[in-house]
Amino acid sequence: MLKLRPSELSAPNEYHDLSRDEFEALIQNTYQPFVIRRVAKDWPIVTASDDAFRYLQTQARESDSEIENVRLTRVPKSSQKKMFYREDMRAMNFGIAELSLKNCFARMERKIDDADYAVQSTPLSKLFKSMLKQHHTHLLDSFRKPLIWFGHGLKIAAHFDEADNLAIVGAGKRRFTLFPPEQIANLYVGPIDHTPAGQAVSLVDINQPDLNRFPNYVYAYENALSVELNAGDGIFIPTPWWHHVEALSKFNVLLNYWWSDRRVSTATPVVALLHAIQSFNTMESNRKEAWKTLLGHYLGEPEKVRGHIPEHAQGILSDMDIDLIKNLDAYIKQELNKR
Structure with missing residues (x-):
């Protein structure tokens, strides 16, 4: 049986100690994802990454945000950590509830009914204002504010973003598997208007691809890149490259920035x-x-x-x-x- 393991793919180009000018030049001159190792090595969340859960709890108290309501994603054990469709594709295999941040932490800590929990794509300024000053990257303008994603290890199916993306791991490990835009036909993309989280996703399970159902995925795999990032590492993903993201640790934190060089317009x-x-x-x-x-x-x-x-x-x-x-x-x- 053909094994198509993401871990055996080539990795994107890697850089260290990039200046702002070097970062912008890479974006302008290449249309490829690239990794920036240890770009956030001095961030407090990174230095505290071994106990990031307690660090975020402390920052929530210092930010007076424990009572702030947030959307908590619950992925049941039967879903095997993957936010996706149910088998008949009429609904999703996960649920979302609005809870106080304090209650979100409680559910994550107790892992109620053995489900996995995560808070996703939330402005850092909403939940952890105390972190803003010390958690910014020199690679972007200071007015660009990050979003935070934190929780248990989940898998997000391959999708693309409408804007360029700089994602930085705050705690835990993450694997990014990336596919060029021209591979769309080989990724067997699902519905555009009925999606797990807003963007259309590939229906292929890249860790166990069903090649009888999705035979041309082989060609997408042959053109893919994959890399594992540690706390402090970052990755730039140009729009609209497809990317599958897997959080690999018990507790994970990611900060990301989305931005676009197009002028403000209704025509996204x-x-x-x-x-x-x-x-x-x-x-x-x-x-x-x-x-x-x-x-x-x-x-x-x-x-x-x-x-x-x-x-x-x-x-x-x-x-x-x-x-x-x-x-x-x-x-x-x-x-x-x-x-």
């Missing part, structure tokens, strides 16, 4: 994708192919699209300024409201 890539699906998927195939040609043209190299047009007449084909973006937003909203 995922919303645009949803609208394109709505617009084109009911077309006859010949018309759909024609529209794919148009989309490919207008999403191609800007100078090939607009180079023959005088600069003052380029309109939305130009490097849009904020006024043009606002006008286009208003037009799109107006057109949608007509429907």
Whole structure:
């Protein structure tokens, strides 16, 4: 039987002691995930990583946030630590409850009914204000604030983010397995509008892939990267690279930053994708192919699209300024409201 173990894949490129300029140059000049070892070695959560649970409890008290309500994910033992669909895909195999932070800690500590618990994607400033000052990376502007993820060891199916992602392990170990965007067809992606946590996910269990059901996953595996990170290590993941994330320790902490270089607009890539699906998927195939040609043209190299047009007449084909973006937003909203 063919074994496709993530641990046997090549790792992304690794760097140490990156400066801000070096970090930005790597992002600009490569379109690859990369690891930054020990980038947060001096963070207090990292130096306290052997007892990170108690550290977070202390920070919650110092931040007066123990009564703050948060969403706690509960993954039953039968789900084998994987946040995913139930077998019939009508519902999810986990539950979410809103509890005080203090009660979240209590459930994590006691592991009630042997389930696994986690708090995910929550602003650090909401729960642990006392940590903000000492838990920022020199690689990003100070106004970018991190999100925190903490809890038991869970597995998150391969998905992509709409923005670039810098993820830093605060405590525990995590394995990231990464797939280039062009492997989407070989990842057997599930529904777009019925998902475990907002983004569409691969239906393949990468630790035990069912190659009878998902035979082309072999090609995704052949193009994948995988790496295990320790406390203090970080990884940059460009959008929309697919990534499967597995927290490997009893208690795990991750801080991450999402950001985008696109200008503020209603036209986020995922919303645009949803609208394109709505617009084109009911077309006859010949018309759909024609529209794919148009989309490919207008999403191609800007100078090939607009180079023959005088600069003052380029309109939305130009490097849009904020006024043009606002006008286009208003037009799109107006057109949608007509429907």
